[in-house]
Amino acid sequence: MARAIWTGAIAFGLVNIPVKLFPATETKDVSFTTLHAACKTPLRRPYICPKDNVPVEAKEMVKAYEYAKGQYVLVTDEDFNRIPLETSKAIEVAGFVDAEEIKPLFRERNYFLAPIELSVKPFELFRQALLRTDKIAVARAVLWKKEQLVAISPEDGGLTLTTLMYPDEVKAPPDVPATGPVTINDAEIDLAVQLIKTLSMEFDPGRYKDRYREALLDVIRAKVEGKEMPVVVAPEARPTQDLMAALRASLEAAKAG
Incomplete structure (x- = not known):
């Protein structure tokens, strides 16, 4: 239970x-372990006191609030209560x-x-x-x-x-640099609206999965098994030149299913 x-x-x-x-x-994130490159031993990350230059164990640690530069007041569980x-x-x-x-x-x-x-x-x-x-x-x-x-x-x-x-x-939206006035004509708006309507659906979270995580695990399994790794060429992201043509093609593809 x-x-x-x-x-x-x-x-x-x-x-x-x-x-x-x-x-x-x-979370279903893939976790990694940091190793010493020379001997492949997992590393530990101790807290180091910069004044005494010694590692500090958990039992020797206390919480504090910095109320002024370099000035701290200790805070205990009793204080929270x-x-x-x-x-x-x-x-x-x-x-x-x-x-x-x-x-x-x-x-x-x-x-x-x-x-x-x-x-x-x-x-x-x-x-x-x-x-x-x-x-x-x-x-x-x-x-x-x-x-x-x-x-x-x-x-x-x-x-x-x-x-x-x-x-x-909650942060305010970042300031977007001015790029000059942009004119959107009715035909472009109509096509964009049609595309949205064609792709509208009921939200079913079961349809989605973390494809990156699955692909990463495939790569890891291939390395464990000594298989040859595929060479992937990432496509270059380029701005759409002909907006109307891209919208029409997208709409036709969406209607075709």
């Missing part, structure tokens, strides 16, 4: 719904919004929420109320030593919790 990474309660008005939090995703926030063990619902109001830029990580045995009914009541109103809850919760802004959504018969970025954590 999956192990909960956090336990607490959803505070919905005066209704308290004890819940557990579980990861909803996991003294933070006077009511949300320390509760997911405190602040209100409800339409899902489209939360821009993708603000969404961070996803988790599953599950009730404990005694909270199944209020949990299901909350889920069905969200479905009926077509809303998601915006709430606050202290997770991993940080007060997180979160969204709670009904999903696949349960509830998901999505951590959100605070406004000061």
